[in-house]
Amino acid sequence: MIIETVKIQxxxxxxxxxxxxxxxxxxxHYQLILDWINEGNLPEGRDVIEPDYVALxxxxxxxxxxxxxxxxxxxxxxxxxxxxxxxxxxxxxxxxITIGDVPQVLLDAAADKLFAEQLSDYTTAISRLAxxxxxxxxxxxxxxxxxxxxxxxxxxxxxxxxxxxMVTVTAIEPVDATIIQLAYSDDVxxxxxxxxxxxxxxxxxxxxxxxxxxxxxxxxxxxxxxYNS
Numbered sequence: 001m002i003i004e005t006v007k008i009q010x011x012x013x014x015x016x017x018x019x020x021x022x023x024x025x026x027x028x029h030y031q032l033i034l035d036w037i038n039e040g041n042l043p044e045g046r047d048v049i050e051p052d053y054v055a056l057x058x059x060x061x062x063x064x065x066x067x068x069x070x071x072x073x074x075x076x077x078x079x080x081x082x083x084x085x086x087x088x089x090x091x092x093x094x095x096x097i098t099i100g101d102v103p104q105v106l107l108d109a110a111a112d113k114l115f116a117e118q119l120s121d122y123t124t125a126i127s128r129l130a131x132x133x134x135x136x137x138x139x140x141x142x143x144x145x146x147x148x149x150x151x152x153x154x155x156x157x158x159x160x161x162x163x164x165x166m167v168t169v170t171a172i173e174p175v176d177a178t179i180i181q182l183a184y185s186d187d188v189x190x191x192x193x194x195x196x197x198x199x200x201x202x203x204x205x206x207x208x209x210x211x212x213x214x215x216x217x218x219x220x221x222x223x224x225x226x227y228n229s
Contacts, residue, residue, distance in 0.1 A: 001015075001019075001029065001032060003015055003016065003032060003033065003036040003041075004016050005017060005044070006033055006036065006041075006043035006044065007043065007044045007046075008043055008044065008045050008046040008100070008102060008103065008106075009046060010046065011023060012024075013030075013033055013043065015029065015033065021033060025109070031113070033106075033110075034106075034109055034110040034113045035113075037106070037107065037110040038110050038111075038113065038114045042102060043102050043106070044099060044102075045099045045100035045101050045102050046099075046100045047097050047098075047099065047100070048097065048098045048099065048100045049095070049096075049097055050095055050096045050097070050098060051095055052093060052094050052095030053089045053090060053091050053092075053093040053094070053095075055095070056088075056089040056093065057085055057086070057089045061088075062085050062089065063081070063082065063085050064081060069081070115222075115223060115226075118219055118220065118223045119223050119226055119227060121215050121219070122215060122216065122219045122223055122224065122227055123227060124212075124215075125211075125212035125213070125215035125216050125219075126212075126216065126227070128208060128209065128212040129209060129212050129213065129216070132172060133205065133209075134174065134175050134201050134202055134205040135174055135175065135177065135199075135202045135205070136174050137171070137172050137173050137174030137175075138169065138170075138171060138172040139169075139171055140167060140169060140170060140171035141167070141168050141169035142165050142166065142167055142168070143165070143166060143168045144163045144164070144165055144166075145163065145164065145165075145166050145168075146161040146162065146163055147161075147162045147163070147164055148161075148162075149161070149162040150162065175199050175201050175202060176199055177198070177199060177202065178196040178197060178198060178199060179196070179197060179199050179200070180194050180195070180196055181194070181195060181197055182194060182195075183195045
């Protein structure tokens with residue numbers, strides 16, 4: 001779905017003036033709204049209806065109840081009360097519709113989603129860059145590790161761990177820098193010729209590493225701090 005507009009409603013959102021989306025994080029269209037916001041877009045706030053003078057005069061802040069007004073008539077204050085209400089809510093107040101603010105909770109939800117996605121992308125990129133370079137290969141790593149057995153050392157008169165050298169990282173030979181492929185000319189009668197090109201494994205490795213580095217370089221510092229913590 002391509003989102004063009006989002007309008008805040010009382011209990012959800014109106015997308016593209018036709019689709020109602022609930023304010024529910026588990027809803028996939030709600031998640032698309034968050035993505036749309038993270039792309040630099042901003043929803044339109046909810047309509048705020050300002051009542052006209054009739055609604056105001058007859059509302060809770062307007063005329064007193066019939067019973068109260070009967071008491072006012074007896075006291076001689078009813079006319080003044082009516083005049084005061086009319087003055088507070090003149091006929092020039094014809095009502096209006098204004099646009100409210102975008103709820104901060106929605107903007108926070110979009111920011112949280114973007115942060116989580118950036119953290120995931122950064123983690124993946126760091127893992128990709130940590131892999132060996134196929135053009136260089138990888139050296140074998142041998143480490144001394146305890147076997148879990150213990151023996152008595154007659155010189156120190158203490159029990160000591162049995163330690164053996166173990167290969168913890170296997171060696172991988174570098175791939176050939178180039179490969180030979182056949183090249184064909186536009187002349188259908190000509191024989192193909194051989195040409196050396198960069199090994200596709202190296203090419204793909206370089207592309208992936210450049211892409212991963214670009215992600216790392218573009219990652220905001222707060223995301224990096226969260227990763228390091």
